[in-house]
Amino acid sequence: MASQSSSNPSASADWPGRYHHIDHILDTPGPRTDPEFAAGDQVKNFLRKESKILVIGAGGLGCEILANLALTGFKDIHVIDMDTIDISNLNRQFLFRPKDVGQPKATVAAEFIMKRVPGVKVTPYFGKIQDKDDDYYMQFNLVICGLDSVEARRWMNATLVNLVDPDVPDSLKPMIDGGTEGFKGQARVILPTITSCYECSLDMLNKPTAFPICTIANTPRLPEHCIEWASVLEWPRVHGDKKMDTDDPEHIGWLYKVAAARAAEFKIEGVTWSLTQGVVKNIIPAIASTNAIIAAACCNEAFKISTSSAAFLNNYFMLIGTDGVYSYTFEHEKRDDCPVCGGQAVDITLNPETTVEQLIETLTERQDLQIKKPSLSTPTKQIYLQAPPQLEKSTRPNLEKKVSELVPPGGEVTVTSSTLPMSLSLRISYST
Amino acid sequence: MINDSKNVEESTTALATEEAPDNKTRRYDRQLRLWAASGQSALESSRLLVISGTATSTSILKNLVLPGIGHFTILDPRKVTPEDAGNNFFLEGPSSIGKSRAEEAVRLLCELNDGVEGKADLRSLEEVLDKDKEWLTEFSLVIAHNLEGGLLERLSKLLWEDESYPTLAIVRSSGFLAEFYIQYHEHTVIESHPETAQSLQIDKPFPALLRDSLALDFENMDVTDHGHIPYVYILVRVLEDWKKAHNGSPPSTYAERQEFKKLILAMRKKSDEENFEEAESQAYRAWTATTVPSEIRALFSDSKVTNITSTSPPFFHLVHALSKFVEEQPNHALPLTSTLPDMKADTNKYINLQKLYKERAEEEKKIFKSYLTVSVDDAMVDAFVKNSHALKLLRGKRWGSLDEDPKALAELVETSSKQLSTHLALSALTSLATKQQPNAPLTPTIEALTAEAQALLPAGVELPAEFGDAVGEVARAPNADLPNTAALLGGIVAQEVIKMITKQYIPIYGSCIIDLIETWTGMLPV
Ligand SMILES: [Zn+2]
Numbered sequence: 001m002a003s004q005s006s007s008n009p010s011a012s013a014d015w016p017g018r019y020h021h022i023d024h025i026l027d028t029p030g031p032r033t034d035p036e037f038a039a040g041d042q043v044k045n046f047l048r049k050e051s052k053i054l055v056i057g058a059g060g061l062g063c064e065i066l067a068n069l070a071l072t073g074f075k076d077i078h079v080i081d082m083d084t085i086d087i088s089n090l091n092r093q094f095l096f097r098p099k100d101v102g103q104p105k106a107t108v109a110a111e112f113i114m115k116r117v118p119g120v121k122v123t124p125y126f127g128k129i130q131d132k133d134d135d136y137y138m139q140f141n142l143v144i145c146g147l148d149s150v151e152a153r154r155w156m157n158a159t160l161v162n163l164v165d166p167d168v169p170d171s172l173k174p175m176i177d178g179g180t181e182g183f184k185g186q187a188r189v190i191l192p193t194i195t196s197c198y199e200c201s202l203d204m205l206n207k208p209t210a211f212p213i214c215t216i217a218n219t220p221r222l223p224e225h226c227i228e229w230a231s232v233l234e235w236p237r238v239h240g241d242k243k244m245d246t247d248d249p250e251h252i253g254w255l256y257k258v259a260a261a262r263a264a265e266f267k268i269e270g271v272t273w274s275l276t277q278g279v280v281k282n283i284i285p286a287i288a289s290t291n292a293i294i295a296a297a298c299c300n301e302a303f304k305i306s307t308s309s310a311a312f313l314n315n316y317f318m319l320i321g322t323d324g325v326y327s328y329t330f331e332h333e334k335r336d337d338c339p340v341c342g343g344q345a346v347d348i349t350l351n352p353e354t355t356v357e358q359l360i361e362t363l364t365e366r367q368d369l370q371i372k373k374p375s376l377s378t379p380t381k382q383i384y385l386q387a388p389p390q391l392e393k394s395t396r397p398n399l400e401k402k403v404s405e406l407v408p409p410g411g412e413v414t415v416t417s418s419t420l421p422m423s424l425s426l427r428i429s430y431s432t
Numbered sequence: 433m434i435n436d437s438k439n440v441e442e443s444t445t446a447l448a449t450e451e452a453p454d455n456k457t458r459r460y461d462r463q464l465r466l467w468a469a470s471g472q473s474a475l476e477s478s479r480l481l482v483i484s485g486t487a488t489s490t491s492i493l494k495n496l497v498l499p500g501i502g503h504f505t506i507l508d509p510r511k512v513t514p515e516d517a518g519n520n521f522f523l524e525g526p527s528s529i530g531k532s533r534a535e536e537a538v539r540l541l542c543e544l545n546d547g548v549e550g551k552a553d554l555r556s557l558e559e560v561l562d563k564d565k566e567w568l569t570e571f572s573l574v575i576a577h578n579l580e581g582g583l584l585e586r587l588s589k590l591l592w593e594d595e596s597y598p599t600l601a602i603v604r605s606s607g608f609l610a611e612f613y614i615q616y617h618e619h620t621v622i623e624s625h626p627e628t629a630q631s632l633q634i635d636k637p638f639p640a641l642l643r644d645s646l647a648l649d650f651e652n653m654d655v656t657d658h659g660h661i662p663y664v665y666i667l668v669r670v671l672e673d674w675k676k677a678h679n680g681s682p683p684s685t686y687a688e689r690q691e692f693k694k695l696i697l698a699m700r701k702k703s704d705e706e707n708f709e710e711a712e713s714q715a716y717r718a719w720t721a722t723t724v725p726s727e728i729r730a731l732f733s734d735s736k737v738t739n740i741t742s743t744s745p746p747f748f749h750l751v752h753a754l755s756k757f758v759e760e761q762p763n764h765a766l767p768l769t770s771t772l773p774d775m776k777a778d779t780n781k782y783i784n785l786q787k788l789y790k791e792r793a794e795e796e797k798k799i800f801k802s803y804l805t806v807s808v809d810d811a812m813v814d815a816f817v818k819n820s821h822a823l824k825l826l827r828g829k830r831w832g833s834l835d836e837d838p839k840a841l842a843e844l845v846e847t848s849s850k851q852l853s854t855h856l857a858l859s860a861l862t863s864l865a866t867k868q869q870p871n872a873p874l875t876p877t878i879e880a881l882t883a884e885a886q887a888l889l890p891a892g893v894e895l896p897a898e899f900g901d902a903v904g905e906v907a908r909a910p911n912a913d914l915p916n917t918a919a920l921l922g923g924i925v926a927q928e929v930i931k932m933i934t935k936q937y938i939p940i941y942g943s944c945i946i947d948l949i950e951t952w953t954g955m956l957p958v
Contacts, residue, residue: 015526017514021487024909025607031904032949064919067521071487071915088461091498094544118525182466183927183937187951219660221782222774249452260448266779273450278465285465288498289930292491292923300608300916300948310608313951321927322625323938327953 014119019044019073025309037308048073051306054140055079056129056156058105060286061146061178063095064295066109069144070117072303077113078123078140080132081106086247092288129156134163137173142305144298145177148284150205150370151419153177157190157198158340158421164193176301178294182285183321187297188332189305189313192341196315196332199340199421203368204332208282223263223270227279230258246281255280293319339369345412345425350403352430356384357399363415369424374417378407386417404430456547463499470623470811471934476502476547478933481571481598483557483587484508485533487913488577488605490522490541491922496929497541503549504541505571508534509556519915561586568598573929575601578911581866588615588831599932602831603925604858605917607909608948609902611858612925614932614939619826620747622815623936626822630769631722635682637668638768638792641785645669650699658701660778662785663711670695670711671718682719689719707776722765724758725821732758734825746808750816751823753803757796760803766820767796793817826941829958834943835859838890844956845889849896851945851954856895857902860884861910878907905949917948924953 019026026044029037037043053074055065058081069077083105085096095112096105106124113122125132129152137143137159147153157175165171175190177198190197215221216228235244235255245251256276263271277283297317304312316332319325336342346369350359356376363371376383383406384398385391398406407413407428415424457464464472478501482489485508493504512528522540523533534552542550560567561583568574568590576587584602591600592615600615637645645668650658674683674692683692693712700708731737732755736744740752758764770793772786797817804813816823834840834855844852860881865874881903886895924944931939943956 015514015517015529018518020515021519021909021912021914024912025914028908030608030908030949031901068915068919071519071521087455087458090459091461091463091500094494094498097543116521116524219778219782221777221779253448253452256450257448264447267783268779271448273453274461274464277461283462283465286462287466287495287927287930289495289923289927292495292926293920294923296916296918296920296923297948297951300920300951303916304949310949317951319953321924321937322627324940324955325924325928325944325953329950329952 014048022073026307030310033310034308043307043309044073047303047306048075051142052076052140053078053302053306054137054143055146056143056152057081057146057148058095058109058124059083059089059146059148060092060288060291061180061295061298062105063093063109064291065144065146065178065299066095066113066122067117068296068299069302070113070120070122072299074302074306075120076123077120078125079106079110080125080127080129081109082126082128092286092291094288129159134159137163138171140173142302143173143175144302145175146295146298147177147179151421153198154202154340154419154421157192160190161192161197161341162422174305176298176305178298180286180290180294182287183290184319185290185294186316186318187294187301187313188316189301190315196334197338197341200335200338200342201316201332202370205367205370207367220262220266220268223259223268223272223275224279226259226262226266226268226271227255227276229262230255230276231280234258244280246277252277252280290319290321293321339420339424340422345427347427347429349429349431352402352404352432354403355399356401356403356406359403360384360399370419371415371417371424372419374415374420377414377416378411379414381406383407383413403428460500467930467934467936471930471936472500474934475500475930478572479503479505479570480929481505481507481568481574483574483576483579484510485516485520485522485537486577487516487520487915487918488603488921489575490520490537491918492575492577492603492925492929493537493541493922494522494544495922495926497544497548497550499930500545500547501933503551504538505551505553506534506538507553507555507557507560508532508537509554509559510534512536519913519918521915557583557587561590565590569594569596571598573599573601573932575603575925575929577603578605578913580870581862584862585832591615592617592830600831601925601929603921604862605913605921606858606861606906607912607914608917609854609858609905610917610921610946610948611855611943612921612928612946613831613943614828614928615831616826616828616932619824619828619932619935619939620745621824621826621935621938622747622750622812622819624819624822624824624938625936626819628822629771629773630766630818630821631720632664632717632772632789633722633763633765633768634664634667634671634717635720636722636763636765638788640788640792641665641668642672644788646672655701657778657781659705659707660776660781661707662775662777662781663707663714664772664775664785666696666699666708666711667715667718670699682721684719689715692718710776722763724764724766728754728766728821728823731755731823731825740805742806746806746812747825749804749806749808750813752805753800754816754820756803757800761796761799767800767817768793769818770794771818824938826939828941834956835888838888838893841888842890842893845893845896848954848956850898850947851943851956853896853898853902854945854947855943855956856885856888856899857881857906859888860903861906874910876907876910878903881907901949902947917946920946920948 027039055062058079085100085103085105087101095109100108104126106126110122110124160173160175163171178187211228216225220226256273259276260271301312304310314331317329319327337344337346363374373386375385382395384395409430411428413426482493485506510533512523512531512533514529517523517525517529522537528536538550538552591597595617603612645665683689693715696712731751736748737751770790772789863884864876928939931937942958945954
């Protein structure tokens with residue numbers, strides 16, 4: 001990957017006084033600073049010359065994170081983002097301008113930072129985090145995630161946990177994760193294999209609202225039901241294989257019209273363009289201020305971890321800004337049976353009559369596992385595989401069989417799924 | 433399927449009346465979902481003054497320019513120093529050094545949003561306070577970062593003189609520590625966006641709801657219909673029957689409530705009727721008495737409500753009408769909500785129930801309006817009735833009242849020692865700065881800061897144990913405007929300013945203290 005060269009010729013020189021504010025912190029320990037803190041040149045050199053940091057996401061949080069890191073003195077920053085700039089980003093993603101709409105976020109953000117903060121090298125990658133291998137992630141001292149996707153976070157988290165080699169101290173990459181929704185947000189520090197990881201806390205996520213298909217098809221009551229009807233049932237029926245593009249105003253317009261017609265037929269009020277777009281794109285409200293708070297909290301932890309100038313967050317900061325400023329700082333505990341960092345199988349007790357199909361249903365409903373369309377196997381046989389089609393077909397008869405016929409008490413079942421960043425090991429026991 | 437696609441297309445053209453949103457709506461989409469067009473238009477008509485162009489100030493402004501405030505002015509006579517150029521994102525590094533800090537920041541902030549007007553004013557605050565005080569009162573809100581104590585006192589006293597003068601947001605930061613305060617006389621909120629919904633008043637069913645609930649012939653009903661009756665009808669019906677058998681009282685003991693739930697489940701015709709399961713899980717609604725929340729009741733006896741005059745602000749007229757409504761209407765409850773949660777039901781039954789609630793809510797709103805003695809905008813009345821369970825009235829104090837109140841400080845030593853420690857350390861710094869030559873380097877010792885802080889407390893009251901942690905950090909980096917602290921303040925202060933301007937959501941009440949070493953925020957009450 002070619003790195004961008006800075007457009008500013010006077011770039012590399014630090015002018016006198018440049019780090020005046022930060023040097024107050026780096027030249028002197030405070031009352032709560034660890035005695036190991038190497039005040040002065042040693043810590044400054046590490047921060048400004050040696051440290052290499054990776055930012056995942058160049059969106060709402062990512063723009064803020066990049067600016068904060070650059071001003072703090074990190075000079076070798078890499079950023080990954082697979083998205084391009086949309087007009088609806090401009091109310092908060094402050095490194096982008098209307099002329100940048102359609103351009104890759106990572107590239108535009110990197111160029112902006114290098115122009116504004118001389119001497120900082122930002123290396124963009126326009127693509128997926130999954131495109132990169134372990135060697136790539138090994139090169140960084142620290143990773144900050146500013147993502148809006150649970151799946152990407154799970155993947156990054158599992159990758160960094162798996163990277164840890166007890167014999168290689170450098171293989172432990174602290175992961176700082178931020179997230180926002182409206183006036184609320186959270187920032188956390190994950191030390192892979194040592195503290196609670198992202199997967200350990202999956203049950204803290206809000207359950208996404210899902211509308212049962214029979215409600216959508218037969219008994220709509222809310223405007224959302226009509227919109228789901230238009231997008232889930234009518235779009236494929238009318239347009240066949242043509243893919244729905246939720247960024248295409250014509251497609252949204254069609255869905256809106258169809259949903260409004262259905263709503264009128266059932267005397268349901270409240271289908272609007274904005275709601276239609278909100279439902280089909282699963283839009284989460286987002287503002288500059290909340291992103292600024294959470295990104296600053298993340299970067300402050302990155303600064304403290306990288307310099308030891310103050311203790312870092314242990315390990316979770318939660319903010320609610322709807323009623324005053326309420327925050328809660330606490331230690332989220334590691335789960336021994338965490339499928340990613342716990343190293344143990346998840347224990348599950350089944351009724352001996354439970355069928356494979358019922359087990360699959362139970363698994364998909366577990367909030368702490370969040371599995372979609374799982375495939376199951378034991379060390380010796382395939383129980384049920386979702387793909388490829390011929391194996392799906394050959395294992396399908398097992399769905400109706402009892403699990404107890406296929407797996408002995410205490411036996412292990414390996415679960416794989418596209419939503420799981422790793423394979424999950426279940427230890428099955430039976431209630432008597 | 434009910435329609436084929438052709439029919440769908442034909443029948444819809446008349447129904448979907450909205451065009452695709454324009455560019456402005458698209459740009460602001462993610463925030464309009466939080467504060468709607470009304471909040472946006474309040475932002476767009478606001479005029480902000482920010483004193484001065486520090487990293488913290490420009491971070492705050494960034495988060496206000498992006499969502500689209502109307503106007504901002506940066507008041508700052510200084511030239512950009514090499515130190516400024518290193519920590520402020522809204523300066524262009526070395527090329528800004530020597531130029532006006534206000535002009536550079538305004539130029540770069542304005543790039544964020546064409547719709548916002550920005551101005552640089554190169555006078556000093558001192559000059560303005562001496563010669564042009566009136567100018568300050570023309571803004572809707574003033575934000576001041578790290579002002580020296582004497583100027584801060586003059587500014588905060590001036591803006592406190594009249595209720596109509598601008599709100600003042602005071603921001604102090606020193607290294608990893610920070611505090612901010614919003615000085616306002618009074619702040620009222622109708623659209624507080626509460627998490628809790630209004631009562632469905634199942635315990636006090638309105639006549640049409642009671643009639644329809646009693647008219648249902650559960651026993652002889654078709655099985656499909658039976659499985660699709662909304663739980664509201666079921667609960668009203670079971671509660672009516674219960675009360676008949678229990679001298680008019682709802683179930684009150686644990687045993688009675690369990691019994692009540694059993695009665696609901698016993699009505700099922702099939703074991704898998706989800707609407708009855710839902711009724712059971714919602715059974716608390718039947719025995720939870722619909723009452724007026726104590727905070728709302730307290731508003732009724734507020735002197736501005738009891739002494740209402742024709743010139744009182746609409747909020748107080750609305751509260752006055754609400755108090756009359758509660759007092760005189762037979763239910764002694766807040767006006768009925770028109771918003772029904774989703775529930776297991778078929779379309780017709782749900783829509784009919786929704787219609788019942790809407791019609792009744794409309795009637796009650798009419799009655800409510802009849803208690804109003806002045807005319808109030810319809811949209812405001814609608815919002816008020818909808819949020820009547822979550823109204824907010826905040827009465828603030830002048831900045832500095834806490835430090836002038838040794839008794840209050842002594843109490844806080846006991847109750848909020850961590851937050852107070854940071855506040856005292858920052859207050860000590862502010863007052864030390866006042867005592868030295870203007871623009872002299874600020875390098876206070878821990879001893880000097882401690883003496884200043886101790887002087888704020890009444891004799892015999894010791895500084896909190898945590899004071900050492902706070903004062904040590906202040907002495908370490910007295911005037912360091914760290915990029916991350918600045919960015920965090922930029923977000924948190926802007927957020928509160930948005931709440932003040934839009935009069936939506938609930939702003940802070942008191943001083944917000946921030947510690948970025950242990951990463952916590954806390955409040956010191958007014
Ligand atoms: Zn874990």
